[in-house]
Ligand SMILES: Nc1ncnc2c1ncn2[C@@H]1O[C@H](COP(=O)(O)OP(=O)(O)O)[C@@H](O)[C@H]1O
């Protein structure tokens with residue numbers, strides 16, 4: 069039998085160590101979950117390959133140049149919104165958030181860990197999608213350098229995270245699961261991911277253009293196809309969603 | 325004497341119209357094992373979760389290591405084992421313990437702790453695939469990994485098989501020997517009797533009795549036996565020394581209380597012979613906490 073030194077030696081670890089540990093655990097969890105992988109990796113890659121190879125739609129310009137930014141936006145949404153909402157909803161339901169609250173990891177630390185894990189998964193997604201797209205003949209033209217797309221990914225992640233946490237912190241876990249998947253599918257169809265928004269009736273266009281997924285897809289599309297001017301309006305829309313979502317989530321989130 | 329590990333005074337907690345904790349006071353001494361014993365619904369979890377900072381009291385004061393339970397610095401100093409759950413279902417046993425270890429400055433070695441709790445072979449098993457007793461053991465491990473000075477264990481042995489239960493008791497004994505203060509809840513009276521320095525019996529949100537197990541059960545012993553139901557005990561009582569008591573509870577089970585010694589034993593067996601009955605399973609026992617609870621509340625503990 070192992071003898072353990074149980075004499076008290078309490079103390080919290082330094083914050084960075086706690087945050088990194090939490091981020092690592094969350095990231096492994098996301099990359100190991102089959103349903104999450106379906107939403108974050110498999111569907112985006114299938115959409116990318118399918119819509120760039122098959123002449124399913126009339127799109128402006130080269131098909132791969134049009135579809136890749138949309139798929140990147142879809143990937144960001146799948147991780148920051150769908151995956152995060154579902155995972156956090158069930159963590160709340162299973163008392164994990166409550167249990168973590170009894171450890172030295174603060175709520176701020178937990179949120180930093182989650183954010184870092186999402187960033188980690190997004191890097192994997194972007195590498196995968198860009199590799200497949202390049203293989204399919206994608207030749208991006210960066211009109212405002214690499215900072216522009218990164219800025220959009222960060223703003224988009226913040227916007228989707230806010231909405232995901234808003235959902236996870238207020239609805240029941242099962243309701244979050246259903247709603248988050250539904251929103252994913254609806255926004256995949258509506259949000260300018262692969263179907264150009266100007267195919268929709270004019271009245272609908274005005275609304276669709278205000279959606280975070282449309283703002284992210286359109287913004288990335290401008291920046292990755294050598295377009296100008298800089299898509300300030302889209303960035304503003306994303307920042308608006310980010311502020312509203314995160315503030316509302318912070319105000320309404322129930323930890324158990 | 326050092327200041328108490330936990331001090332609860334006049335605690336009140338209501339859920340809507342139900343008063344789950346109703347003016348409860350208790351003190352858990354530093355370095356001791358304190359057991360909160362009571363039937364389901366007595367308010368054990370409510371009380372302990374208020375001490376852990378999870379629920380807010382509607383009245384009274386609570387001090388944990390001298391601080392209000394909401395204080396952040398307590399998170400590192402106090403280990404908790406919730407009544408159930410708290411672990412992500414897909415997370416592997418070893419992974420969870422290593423994660424919680426990373427939150428602490430001087431944690432125990434996760435592998436050694438898993439080994440000690442008989443979970444070494446489950447290190448790579450996801451939490452949801454563990455048996456109930458294994459889940460409890462992992463939860464206990466997570467409460468101890470940070471080398472806390474105080475631990476709250478909410479029904480630590482619920483769902484454990486007898487062997488796991490015994491090894492859990494041993495571990496709690498080791499905690500006490502290492503100077504850790506332990507506050508646990510249980511509805512097993514033998515657990516409270518065996519482990520605790522101090523037992524607080526609660527029912528319907530109130531303390532009905534408290535003391536050391538010996539104080540609560542008293543020095544008195546009982547003579548128990550089984551025989552055919554419905555024997556007339558009046559004759560026996562006349563023959564017994566004054567101050568003795570005899571009762572049948574439940575039918576066919578007889579309990580004699582008083583100065584239990586050779587004389588009383590002889591009187592009882594003589595009476596049985598006169599009645600023409602054979603006393604079965606005759607034994608001399610101490611009063612148990614179960615008996616104390618029944619006396620105080622008129623109800624069974626479980
Ligand atoms: N969150 C809650 N909401 C409403 N009632 C509750 C809640 N938690 C506990 N209760 C009620 O309070 C009483 C005490 O419960 P609890 O503290 O869990 O008792 P124990 O742990 O001793 O079994 C029970 O009647 C229970 O149904």
Ligand SMILES: [Mg+2]
Pocket residue numbers: 368369370407478479
């Ligand atoms: Mg309970």
